[in-house]
Amino acid sequence: MTSSARTASGGVARLAAWRFIMVFGVVSMLMDVVYEGARSVTGPLLAGLGASGLVVGVVTGVGEAAALGFRLVSGPLADRSGRFWTWTIAGYLVTAAVVPLTGLPGVLWATALLVIGERVGKAVRSPAKDTLVSHAATVTGRGKGFAIHEALDQIGALLGPLLVAAMLAVTGDNYAPALGVLAIPGAASVALVVWLSRRVPDPVRYEADPPAGSPATASDHLTPPGSLPRAYWIYAGFTAATMVGFATFGLLSFHLVREHVMPTAVIPVAYAGAMGADALAALATGWLYDRIGPWTLVALPVLAAVSPVLAFTAAPWSAVTGILLWGAAVGIQESTLRATVADLVPPGRRATAYGVYAAILGAATFLGGVLTGWLYDTSPTLLVLVVAGVQVCALLLLLATRPAGLSRSAR
Template identity: 40%
Template sequence: MPDPPPETRQDLRDLSIRLILLLGAASLCGSLVSNGARSVTGPYILLLGGSAAIVGLVAGAGEFIGYALRSATGIYVGKNHRYWKAATAGYGLLAAIPLLAVAGRWETAAALIVAERIGKAVRTPARDTILSHATTAVGRGWGFGVHKALDQVGAVAGPLVMAAALAVTGGYGVGFLLLGIPLAGVAVALFLAQSEVPRPGRLEGEGEGNRDNLPGIVPYAAFVFLGMAGFASFPLISFHLKAQSIVPDAAIPLFYAAAMTVSVAVALLVGRAFDRIGTHVLLTIPALSIATVALAFSPEPGAAVAGSLVWGAGIGIFEPVLRASIAESTALDRRGKVYGSVSAVFGTAWFVGSAVMGVLYDVSIGHIVAYVVIVEAAAIAAYLWMCRSRIVVRLQEGLGEIIP
């Protein structure tokens, strides 16, 4: 049954908030499942016989496939507008996580990890497009920031579940099985959200969002690629913590939970910051990336904790601003495609960065730091290129208004 139109602007705002919160609840439960597993994939693969290079390649391949496929799924939802169908199918692949409990080889575990990432590729462009409609009435940055914060609450809870299971049982199997329980919460939240707003496009009024203002897709994509190529993956960080015996196994998920706690607060703050100063908040990413590798790969537990927290701050900044800026700058009929395409760049960068850092780890940590410094310096140059492109676009628009 189609949803009736809101009678007032306040009705529209209230409906948008409810949709954001319901999608946030679905992401919270889903993130609990996926991040609970991701907090230990490094040491788990090591336990099953994998090496540092394999951890880096699996983490990078999972992210690459998960993001690269978003280009195709973004085109699909952009043409067919089957947002809820794609979101539901993608969340369903979270069922791969409990199956890690019975993976006896690192190859099997790797396949399940990649399957879960494929599910994220299927659901994310659809979910983000729905959110882009819902954030019209409440502020792009605030809406995506609240959703990210809720998502990160799950990212905190998941590692705590895994840490408790490790502490009690000494093994990973029970933890992976426990992570299957929140899948019911995902299903309920998605059902309620779709029932509330079957056609999310109606939340963005006619005439709104029908114009492209993205300041050049090439410099924008270049910054995204370089910024993420220098951003370390937590599976490699957790591998380092176990391989060097810096902390006990049961403490590694707690490091991840602490990082996710930081990302919750940062996501809320950066959402408000975006609504005021726009994409300039992205300039913090290069600094955070360099600080992460300098601290997280230290042999000292205190520095490793600090590095994990800095890593969490980076997670809290990048995704909300990326998603909000696309929603703000892309026309409705192209938004799903752009979300998918930029996500593919994002994932390719994560694959390249994770693979390179995994290989460099076997050489020396100093090589990782040098690589990140070089890549992030190039990211700053790409950001300046992006700003210059924005100025050119605005000048052309101004001349177009003066000279018909």
């Protein structure tokens, strides 16, 4: 009997590692229907309330910073308390409660606060959730485990925008019912994650005694309990650089509306396509990561640099292509980047590592949101040039740190 079929007491577990990842993927899929459905119309929603490009950039940048920065608190608290399921469930509850209300206020500041509130819910749950998934991914392969979870997650990210688009088409661009209907998948996600927590109360047992031949890493026994390894900090610097030069979909969709590139009801469909590209990129890079390691990440700054060149145009097909490339970049960010963190840090410090890592990315994302919003109001062409320059610097930083060296540190 493998360790993935044992509990803390030595009995038979009720879910094997792959099944745990699959069920957790369904939980994330349902919640992605909720918050990605809402995010697909953030730009048009704010624009309809009188927001400028700078305001959209600031709101979405602050939202992403909150989603990442608050993890600096939630990650260490999850590690210290050991209550990973409590933090995970609480975060899902916040998102499920906030999103259906976002279309109601009709006032810019109130809507902006709800948009940011949804991101706070993600911050509450993410370090604990990623840690829970990382334990099972020790058995399945870190790249593949996180990739499968992300692919399932992105099915929801595809369905959510399509549901919102259909509701907008039926209700005549009325955001209240379009976002209110998202309460249904939100409730289902919370119910399923509570069920999963009862079926597998202690997922760390997947990692406690991995079966022979599993992809468990040696780093779990090499890092002092109170520290984070040097390779981790180098890696965090590279990923922060990529986020400084990364436009949010809120700004992309704002451009589509302002320049009349496509009708408002079609924008969630374009976002759904981006989420499909996200899932495919996650699967591809997850598979590559388990074979060639962090060299896979070279694709991220390349995609992040090319996507705005195509997206910030007046040609619909060029904009759609740019959005798909943007989605592929997000797929790498949401799967392979997290797999690398799990390989660099041992279990006892992993939620803290995810929290610190997210805080660094949160600061970078806020800076990137403000920068790209200001550049867009100044000149979309200047935005494209500056983003490309930042991503070139990020690529050079990655090459200078020798990804193979990071791989050896992790493996």
